Amino acid sequence: RKEVEQDPGPFNVPEGATVAFNCTYSNSASQSFFWYRQDCRKEPKLLMSVYSSGNEDGRFTAQLNRASQYISLLIRDSKLSDSATYLCVVYSGGYQKVTFGIGTKLQVIP
Amino acid sequence: DTEVTQTPKHLVMGMTNKKSLKCEQHMGHRAMYWYKQKAKKPPELMFVYSYEKLSINESVPSRFSPECPNSSLLNLHLHALQPEDSALYLCASGADTQYFGPGTRLTVL
Numbered sequence: 001r002k003e004v005e006q007d008p009g010p011f012n013v014p015e016g017a018t019v020a021f022n023c024t025y026s027n028s029a030s031q032s033f034f035w036y037r038q039d040c041r042k043e044p045k046l047l048m049s050v051y052s053s054g055n056e057d058g059r060f061t062a063q064l065n066r067a068s069q070y071i072s073l074l075i076r077d078s079k080l081s082d083s084a085t086y087l088c089v090v091y092s093g094g095y096q097k098v099t100f101g102i103g104t105k106l107q108v109i110p
Numbered sequence: 111d112t113e114v115t116q117t118p119k120h121l122v123m124g125m126t127n128k129k130s131l132k133c134e135q136h137m138g139h140r141a142m143y144w145y146k147q148k149a150k151k152p153p154e155l156m157f158v159y160s161y162e163k164l165s166i167n168e169s170v171p172s173r174f175s176p177e178c179p180n181s182s183l184l185n186l187h188l189h190a191l192q193p194e195d196s197a198l199y200l201c202a203s204g205a206d207t208q209y210f211g212p213g214t215r216l217t218v219l
Contacts, residue, residue, distance in 0.1 A: 032206040043210040044153065087152060091206040098178055098208065108191035 001026050002106075004090050006101035014109050017078050019046045021104045024070045026060030032091040033064055037084045038103065044087055078108045113137050114211035116201050122217045125191060129165060131214045133184040142184045143208065144176060145200040153200055185218030191218045 006023045013019045025033075050062040050071045061074040072091060075082055079081035088101035114135045118171075123129050135142065138148040141160045145153035158166035158176040173195075184201055196218045202208040 034207065041198070041215070043213050046207060046209065049207065089208075098206070100154070101153055 003027060003099045004088055004101040005006045006088050006104050008102050008104060010105040010107050010110055011057065012107045013078050015078055015080060017108075018074065018076045019078055019106065020072055020074045021086055021088075021106075022070050022072050023090075023101050023104075025088075025099075026069070027092050028066075028069060029078055030069075030090045030092045031105070033062075034089040034091070035071075035073050036087040036089055038087055039084050040060075047086070075106075078106075080108050082106060083108045114201060114203055114209050114214055116199075116211035116214050118213050118214055119212065120217075122219065123188065123191065124219050125193075127191075128187070129190045130188065131186040131201075131216075132201055133186075134182055135201075135203040135209070135211075137183060137203060137209065138181075139203035139205070139209075141203065141205055142178065142183060143202040144184065144186050145202065145210075147197075147198045147200055147213075156187075164217075188216075191216075192219050 004025050011019055035047040036044040037047045038044040048062050052064045059076045063072045069109045083106045084091045085103040087103045090099050107109050117132045143158050146156055146158040147153045155168050156170045157176040162178045173190050177185040198213045200213045201211040204208050
């Protein structure tokens with residue numbers, strides 16, 4: 001089993017739709033969780049950290065479920081500019097223990 | 111608006127060339143990283159410097175040689191690369207939260 005698993009997609013959704021991505025992780029000792037966004041041929045950019053209590057930033061909501069070992073990202077009212085690859089990142093302690101998921105590609109269609 | 115800068119943006123080199131990639135951050139982070147990213151794949155960790163000391167080398171071939179001259183700078187020296195080394199090379203800094211530079215797109219002919 002991979003350390004961090006994501007559905008690579010693509011997810012093709014119309015503008016205005018709500019879309020959700022999940023990411024599962026295998027190391028129960030994992031400490032910190034993040035969603036990054038990566039546009040084509042650009043660097044990954046931090047979208048948001050993920051906390052057990054859940055956190056929201058505008059149209060984006062992230063949740064962590066430690067019992068089931070997954071994190072989620074919900075995007076409401078999708079915009080064309082949300083089209084990108086969303087990378088799930090899990091930190092398990094120590095500088096070498098950052099693990100990236102393969103990324104989920106989102107395409108928002110007019 | 112990234113606070114991690116990388117030069118050059120693009121690099122084309124032959125298999126016998128020697129070149130260097132440069133990275134700079136001014137966020138006061140004590141850990142810096144080199145990643146390699148191929149198309150449609152996530153970044154792969156190559157090296158980690160912690161407090162200017164190499165702490166992680168993910169079995170990277172010796173044709174890649176990292177250097178950390180000070181806490182703000184990170185270099186990656188390249189020599190005798192292969193065409194399969196063509197990729198986006200990303201520098202990052204931070205601890206659990208990492209901030210990436212824009213990358214150097216390397217093509218080896």
